[in-house]
Amino acid sequence: MKRYFSEFLRIFDLHASGKWFLLASAIGVVAGLGAIAFQFLSHLVLHYALSSVTGFHPREAAGEHAVFEPEETPFQPWLIVVVMTGGGVVSGLLVYTFAPEAEGHGTDAAIDAFHNKRGQIRGRIGVVKTLASAITLGTGGSGGREGPIAQIGASFGSFLSQKLNLSARDTRILMAAGMGAGVGAIFRAPLAGALFAGEIMYRDADLESDVIVPTAISSIVAYSVFALSMPQEMWFTHLFGQGLTYRPSSLLELIPFGLMAIVLVLFAIVYIKTFYGVHHLFKKIPVPPHIKPAIGAAIAGLLGIGTFFWCGQNPQALAVLATGYGTLQDAITPGVTVSMAVLLIVAVVKILTTSLTISSGGSGGVFGPSMVIGGCIGTATGMFFQQTLFPELVKNPQMYGIVGMAGFFAACAHAPISTIIMVSEMTGDYNLLLPTMWTSTLCFLLCRRWSLYTKQVPTRLESPAHRGDFIVDVLEGILVKDVYRKDRKIRLVPEGTSLDDIVHKLATTHQHYFPVVDADEKVVGIFSADDVRSWLYDDSIWKLANARDVMVTNIVSVTPDDDLNTALRRFTALNIDEIPILDPANDDRLTGMLRRKEVIAAYNRRLMEYKVAAEESRSPVSSN
Missing domain, CATH: 1.10.3080.10 (Clc chloride channel)
Incomplete structure (x- = not known):
């Protein structure tokens, strides 16, 4: 049809x-x-x-x-x-x-x-x-x-x-x-x-x-x-x-x-x-x-x-x-x-x-x-x-x-x-x-x-x-997959990893956010270096606690096909600096991590493109 x-x-x-x-x-x-x-x-x-x-x-x-003729029924x-x-x-x-x-x-x-x-x-x-x-x-x-x-x-x-x-x-x-x-x-x-x-x-x-x-x-x-x-006869009778x-x-x-x-x-x-x-x-x-x-x-x-x-x-x-x-x-x-x-x-x-x-x-x-x-x-x-x-x-x-x-x-x-x-x-x-x-x-x-x-x-x-009728949507049309670094190596943490191993991993990486995965490598949670610091007060529990105890299960994520407006709203909702990118076409597996600074950089590039285009439209056209 x-x-x-x-x-x-x-x-x-x-x-x-x-x-x-x-x-x-x-x-x-x-x-x-x-x-x-x-x-x-x-x-x-x-x-x-x-x-x-x-x-x-x-x-x-x-x-x-009336569609139906009223019946003679006693009023009750x-x-x-x-x-x-x-x-x-x-x-x-x-x-x-x-x-x-x-x-x-x-x-x-x-x-x-x-x-x-x-x-x-x-x-x-x-x-x-x-x-x-x-x-x-x-x-x-x-x-x-x-x-x-x-x-x-x-x-x-x-x-x-x-x-x-x-x-x-x-x-x-x-x-x-x-x-x-x-x-x-x-x-x-x-x-x-x-x-x-x-x-x-x-x-x-x-x-x-x-x-x-x-x-x-x-x-x-x-x-x-x-x-x-x-x-x-009812067509022109008013109500x-x-x-x-x-x-x-x-x-x-x-x-x-x-x-x-x-x-x-x-x-x-x-x-x-x-x-x-x-x-x-x-x-x-x-x-x-x-x-x-x-x-x-x-x-x-x-x-x-x-x-x-x-x-x-x-x-x-x-x-x-x-x-x-x-x-x-x-x-x-x-x-x-x-x-x-x-x-x-x-x-x-x-x-x-x-x-x-x-x-x-x-x-x-x-x-x-x-x-x-x-x-x-x-x-x-x-x-x-x-x-x-x-x-x-x-x-x-x-x-x-x-x-x-x-x-x-x-x-x-x-x-x-x-x-x-x-x-x-x-x-x-x-x-x-x-x-x-x-x-x-x-x-x-x-x-x-x-x-x-x-x-x-x-x-x-x-x-x-x-929304967008009265302002220019600078991030319109830019998707997550267009801006995040695909070559960046993300260290995943199995959910059974002990807190002791996690602490030692923090000392050898500059990564700040750590996705937690199960045996099938599906993301089940995430934690940041700041979340781990709250456990450092007592090293006696490092062997007892594991990634499941540290991680947050309520994951805020984006997909590769989400636009940057969606990503920016999720960054600002929780005031975080990185969001995991989950691919729904691949059983919600981790595709990468999107950084807030990558979104801001894309915003600045698009803003500069608008500025250059506006200046070119105002410049006089030379004639041959």
Whole structure:
């Protein structure tokens, strides 16, 4: 397959933009199909494991549709706890048996792979994440869909790149393209999906510009494929809202939106601290990790049922479980009654149930719950302003709910631009761009110290993915085998050699580091002359001790094909002057010793070559 693909690129000269069009389109198709499969599995588990058993039918937003017709089952709220606990058990067994890195919300794992793992994600993660997340969300766990589908798309992008033996840079780009495609498809927001993948990588105001065009292509294709799974009349139905209109009549209207930004930031800080506080708490619980998601799900279920009864058996209060989109739909729809108290209770308890579901090891996203929390807080704040402080300025509290959705996640995720676009695409209303941009920017600036994604790095400058982009890597391309002295005789010490013999050998050699070998001449340890000196205080033990007692078994080594950057990092890690060179092609036998001064000499030679080349490029060219 790889040979035919390379030949296709060569014939049509598609090694530049055409390459990204083909690869991103392929990723978009798979991400779209993955979103369909994930959506179907979630509804399948929801119908047979939750709705048919407990009578609980989580309400969705206006643009969603049920795959299965709900059955007439008596509502039994306490069975919800049982079902959620069972879902936690199955999800935990799946994740921690087959792919432990698939636990949690998924987006952080994709960000970490981009920065620190050369964009490489194991192919099985997509499958495990799909199943585990569908079970978690389908049994009533409080989570979102963006984390799972982002990791599903990212894992395929990484898999495709590795199969084609593409570079690390290309692998990162395709991984991000899969991530954005999944988000763009599942939320039906292709433009936002493209921007999300580039913006979510960094904590500060930075953007991974290399991924924007490939991700835009993959996101459009994924959205188009995912739309095929919906009925014809649903294609142009937006996820939230009913086209609320906003006509600013005075700049003073930005004042209550600015005050709401402060409220959103305070709740965002509580959300982040609670989320990771619960995570640290579950790490200390002395039970197998497979069981922790069940414990978290059980407590979340109890909280959900308690909230339902506390709010007078109001079904809107059950938004603290599952996605909660139905209550959010009510909160931002004019004419639908939701009390301020219920909105605030849902927001606070949703923070707890999401933290318990995801931070305990359950599989699900955090974007969806953030939308619910931010929307409820926003609408409640708008209602408060309308009733007390700004009755003339606040005409429609529901607008504050839509703006609150964007502002809250912009604060939590440090992704203001993609969030603004995503909420606008999801609600179908771009009239709110002005207050949304104002509020989201303020939230982003005020919440810069806290982030829901711990694997974000501040900027491209701090990202290991861009190491070498801003400085010249002088040691690039120089390998260990190019610099060490191959004619140097290294004295090996058999592991049974007595300390007395070792002391006498030290007197007859200038060698400082001594590899210790077994009967097959495989290196089993190493010691230095300084290590021997610590034994010289008592010559009575020279006959008793041997090389095994003196040597260090934790060997820091390099191979002949390692570059000098790798060698230099290992020199500095332990502050040593020589490192053994072991050849993996020859049963890890000693090939030689690399000295720190040899690396420094190679560095100086390469630096001089750069200097000479720079001077020659500046010198005038003589004409004949």
